[in-house]
Amino acid sequence: MTNTQNTKNILSIAGSDPSGGAGIQADLKSIAATGGYGMAAISALTAQNTRGVRSVHVPPAGFLTEQLNAVSEDIAIDAIKIGMLANAEVINELGQWLAGIRSAGTGAPAVVLDPVMVATSGDRLLDAESDAALRRLFCHTDVITPNIPELAVLARAEMATDWETAVVQARGLAAEYGVMVLAKGGHLESASCRDGLIDSDGVILSVASPRQYTPNTHGTGCSLSAALATCYARTGDWGSALLNAKSWLAGAISRADELSVGSGHGPINHFASLWDGVRPAHPGDPMAQWWQKIAAIRTGIDELDFIRALKDGSLAREHFEDYLGQDALYLRTYSQVMSRASALAPDTESQRFWAASASSCLEEELALHRGRLAERVPEPSTTTTAYLNHLKASANNYPVLIAAILPCFWIYQDTGSRLAAANRQDHPYADWLTSYSSVEFDAATAAAIDITRTVHQGADESTRTAMWRAFEASSLHELAFFDQTAAPATSRDSSAGEPVAAG
Ligand SMILES: Nc1ncnc2c1ncn2[C@@H]1O[C@H](COP(=O)(O)OP(=O)(O)OP(=O)(O)O)[C@@H](O)[C@H]1O
Numbered sequence: 022m023t024n025t026q027n028t029k030n031i032l033s034i035a036g037s038d039p040s041g042g043a044g045i046q047a048d049l050k051s052i053a054a055t056g057g058y059g060m061a062a063i064s065a066l067t068a069q070n071t072r073g074v075r076s077v078h079v080p081p082a083g084f085l086t087e088q089l090n091a092v093s094e095d096i097a098i099d100a101i102k103i104g105m106l107a108n109a110e111v112i113n114e115l116g117q118w119l120a121g122i123r124s125a126g127t128g129a130p131a132v133v134l135d136p137v138m139v140a141t142s143g144d145r146l147l148d149a150e151s152d153a154a155l156r157r158l159f160c161h162t163d164v165i166t167p168n169i170p171e172l173a174v175l176a177r178a179e180m181a182t183d184w185e186t187a188v189v190q191a192r193g194l195a196a197e198y199g200v201m202v203l204a205k206g207g208h209l210e211s212a213s214c215r216d217g218l219i220d221s222d223g224v225i226l227s228v229a230s231p232r233q234y235t236p237n238t239h240g241t242g243c244s245l246s247a248a249l250a251t252c253y254a255r256t257g258d259w260g261s262a263l264l265n266a267k268s269w270l271a272g273a274i275s276r277a278d279e280l281s282v283g284s285g286h287g288p289i290n291h292f293a294s295l296w297d298g299v300r301p302a303h304p305g306d307p308m309a310q311w312w313q314k315i316a317a318i319r320t321g322i323d324e325l326d327f328i329r330a331l332k333d334g335s336l337a338r339e340h341f342e343d344y345l346g347q348d349a350l351y352l353r354t355y356s357q358v359m360s361r362a363s364a365l366a367p368d369t370e371s372q373r374f375w376a377a378s379a380s381s382c383l384e385e386e387l388a389l390h391r392g393r394l395a396e397r398v399p400e401p402s403t404t405t406t407a408y409l410n411h412l413k414a415s416a417n418n419y420p421v422l423i424a425a426i427l428p429c430f431w432i433y434q435d436t437g438s439r440l441a442a443a444n445r446q447d448h449p450y451a452d453w454l455t456s457y458s459s460v461e462f463d464a465a466t467a468a469a470i471d472i473t474r475t476v477h478q479g480a481d482e483s484t485r486t487a488m489w490r491a492f493e494a495s496s497l498h499e500l501a502f503f504d505q506t507a508a509p510a511t512s513r514d515s516s517a518g519e520p521v522a523a524g
């Protein structure tokens with residue numbers, strides 16, 4: 022059966038975790054969070070919580086096949102994620118079912134297999150017979166996603182302690198079984214967590230995110246593999262699927278501590294960004310009210326031709342560069358304005374935050390722009406000048422100044438998360454879109470909102486009004502800023518470059 026609709030149906034075949042953080046529960050949340058319709062056939066039931074697995078019950082293998090047939094005889098399955106398989110009998114039954122469903126050729130579902138083989142304690146979970154059966158299953162899969170200990174078991178090697186060794190092991194595995202291997206760096210001791218999609222020729226694509234120092238990483242592997250299957254079903258491209266899945270996962274891990282689930286290794290926050298949209302952080306929160314009040318401006322930005330074309334990759338190169346040129350000019354002064362906020366800040370923590378933001382704004386953003394613009398920095402447009410004049414006009418009043426600064430963080434972060442989600446490997450601005458959204462910038466945005474909220478709480482009524490006006494005015498300047506670049510050409514290589522619209 023082929024699914025001709027745009028929505029994608031993703032089947033998880035995995036164990037149940039009643040605490041909700043791993044197994045099918047994590048898979049269903051991840052599938053939904055990354056845009057798929059989730060289904061689940063249960064291969065095993067565990068009694069576990071955030072502190073560990075207490076026992077496992079395995080239903081008869083034939084009953085797994087009954088579940089799988091019930092689903093596949095009725096529903097078109099676009100992708101399958103396989104997780105915990107408890108014994109050789111279950112693995113062999115699944116192998117037979119997979120062989121049948123994959124023999125359909127075109128329209129056969131993609132399969133991502135997360136080989137759950139080693140417990141967090143380091144103990145091997147599968148006996149020799151199951152290990153051999155699992156390896157036979159690889160020929161029915163597209164991608165396997167072992168963590169570092171599982172990679173070592175599968176590669177019959179010592180556990181990798183660096184990324185290069187992990188890549189060598191993954192490459193050997195890919196060659197031996199004719200599959201792609203997603204090597205995951207979560208278990209290495211590096212400051213960033215790198216994952217790489219590897220085939221027998223080497224690394225196809227690798228992507229890193231900063232390591233989050235949180236105990237709450239229960240179910241990250243389950244969540245990533247389910248998200249990868251979903252993003253592949255949606256994009257048809259493994260590289261794009263990895264970029265999208267990893268970007269979503271990094272956000273879910275970075276917001277894990279906002280949940281309070283159990284006393285051990287808690288789950289990640291699968292729906293953090295969705296909840297932001299439907300539920301203000303604190304009901305009655307003035308910042309949430311400001312955000313609500315600029316909803317029309319935000320929608321206006323999303324609907325701009327420029328943003329649409331940047332998202333789908335049809336934006337002409339010269340228009341993209343016009344935008345970068347204005348942005349570079351803007352950021353130079355924006356950095357000075359944040360230094361001014363640092364000078365006016367009433368406490369060391371805020372002083373440090375604005376100074377650090379001013380510095381990273383200059384260092385990272387301008388370095389990126391310079392690289393792209395090859396020193397071709399243009400004159401500021403009247404739109405850019407108007408925005409900067411508005412910021413400078415607030416430079417003697419700290420509460421008003423930080424309210425004016427905030428939209429550049431918040432709107433940029435919000436727009437960036439959607440642009441990053443639309444990224445794909447062959448996108449002409451792929452690396453720009455990747456840099457447009459990061460967990461560090463998410464954290465900085467949250468900190469800027471918190472600082473502004475605190476100042477707002479302590480301000481008198483007339484200052485609060487002035488703060489809101491400055492925030493609203495900057496939001497309008499953001500809209501105008503994105504809208505200033507000439508309307509995008511439909512053809513990517515069009516050379517009919519129009520001059521920068523002068524506001
Ligand atoms: N502390 C962390 N901070 C950021 N990303 C992480 C962290 N730990 C793991 N990851 C990411 O989570 C994903 C899962 O990786 P990991 O190597 O931990 O898999 P796993 O051991 O199979 O997961 P699980 O803990 O569910 O068994 C990878 O994308 C990895 O880079």
Ligand SMILES: Cc1ncc(CO)c(N)n1
Pocket residue numbers: 035036037038043044045067104105137239240241242243
């Ligand atoms: C059911 C289940 N599958 C996978 C894992 C690995 O995280 C787990 N803890 N529980």
